[in-house]
Amino acid sequence: MNYDFEAGEILLLDKPLTWTSFDLVKKVRNSLRIKKIGHAGTLDPLATGLLILCTGKFTKKIEEIQAQExxxxxxxxxxxxxxxxxxxxxxxxxxxxxxxxxxxxxxxxxxxxxxxxxxxxxxxxxxxxxxxxxxxxxxxxxxxxxxxxxxxxxxxxxxxxxxxxxxxxxxxxxxxxxxxxxxxxxxxxxxxxxxxxxxxxxGNYKLEDALSVEDIMRIKDERIAKTRPDSN
The missing domain is CATH 3.30.2350.10 (Pseudouridine synthase)
Structure with a gap:
């Protein structure tokens, strides 16, 4: 899947146990080199499950997403x-x-x-x-x-x-x-x-559709591979 983080993406993540919500945001931002990113609805460190991250122009959607049940x-x-x-x-x-x-x-x-x-x-x-x-x-x-x-x-x-x-x-x-x-x-x-x-x-966003930290690292590796001279 091709992502355009600057134009805006809504990423569903499965937050690991003991991680803060900011830990996960930082991991995704640094791994995928995303300039503008935020999360919609904090999860406590001892909670796991769905954390929604918005990138680029979609950070404007954070308040709307947070308001959902x-x-x-x-x-x-x-x-x-x-x-x-x-x-x-x-x-x-x-x-x-x-x-x-x-x-x-x-x-x-x-x-x-x-x-x-x-x-x-x-x-x-x-x-x-x-x-x-x-x-x-x-x-x-x-x-x-x-x-x-x-x-x-x-x-x-x-x-x-x-x-x-x-x-x-x-x-x-x-x-x-x-x-x-x-x-x-x-x-x-x-x-x-x-x-x-x-x-x-x-809202309508479900944990079963979320990415894991391992998925994020795989996306990172795929993006790096595409930038190599021999990738074509």
């Missing part, structure tokens, strides 16, 4: 909480979950469907008085983060093997699945944290 799958571990609401930080409290039933889990999930007020995690990129919340959190400082309205379009429980609960969520822009996991645990009265997250869709 998102779909995620993942795992919530109930009965234990962490300060970051995921595995970035250590478990700081536990609770007995022997009494939790499948019906209670499904009812709790259904209770989040609709427009809800959600407080973003302190370990997030939300700005508080000009600083990123995660910067304050890592310094051990407290910060007041205001709730914002988001929409959970569906929250489906797909597997129950306590303490793990697998799910699929369709939601609006700005939704923090880590916060949803925290609130899900709070509703059950036993606490919870997010232990796995994969973004599977943004």
């Amino acid at each position: 998102k779909e995620y799958t993942g795992t919530i571990t109930i009965g234990a909480t962490t300060p970051s609401f995921d595995l970035e930080t250590e478990v700081d409290s536990t609770c007995d979950i022997a009494h939790i039933t499948e019906e209670e889990l499904r009812q709790a999930a259904e209770g989040f469907v609709g427009v809800i007020a959600q407080i973003p995690p302190i370990y997030s990129a939300v700005k508080v008085n000009g600083e990123r919340a995660y910067t304050l959190a890592r310094r051990g400082e407290e910060a007041e983060i205001k709730a914002k309205n988001i929409e959970i379009k569906s929250f489906e429980i797909t597997r129950i093997e306590l303490p793990e609960v697998d799910f699929k969520v369709v939601c609006s822009k700005g939704t923090y699945i880590r916060s949803l996991a925290r609130d899900f645990g709070a509703k059950l009265g036993c606490g919870a944290h997010l232990s796995k997250l994969v973004r599977t869709r943004i």
Whole structure:
């Protein structure tokens, strides 16, 4: 496939575990020598899945793409909480979950469907008085983060093997699945944290159509080969 990165391309990438969204943007930019590139919708380092990169004139489409609904799958571990609401930080409290039933889990999930007020995690990129919340959190400082309205379009429980609960969520822009996991645990009265997250869709763009980092390196090699004198 021939790419024209200056004219504009929309690249679907599968972000690897532990990589930041910027790590992936940097890898693609440097490997393919793209001058203008940006991503539509940040993924946490401990999340994997669909990250959309726009190049050249198509960077104007970033805001439009970010506004589209998102779909995620993942795992919530109930009965234990962490300060970051995921595995970035250590478990700081536990609770007995022997009494939790499948019906209670499904009812709790259904209770989040609709427009809800959600407080973003302190370990997030939300700005508080000009600083990123995660910067304050890592310094051990407290910060007041205001709730914002988001929409959970569906929250489906797909597997129950306590303490793990697998799910699929369709939601609006700005939704923090880590916060949803925290609130899900709070509703059950036993606490919870997010232990796995994969973004599977943004609007009509799907993870199954995404390129891997290995694919990017192959495209790089193909472009280099075409510039060699003997390539003709």
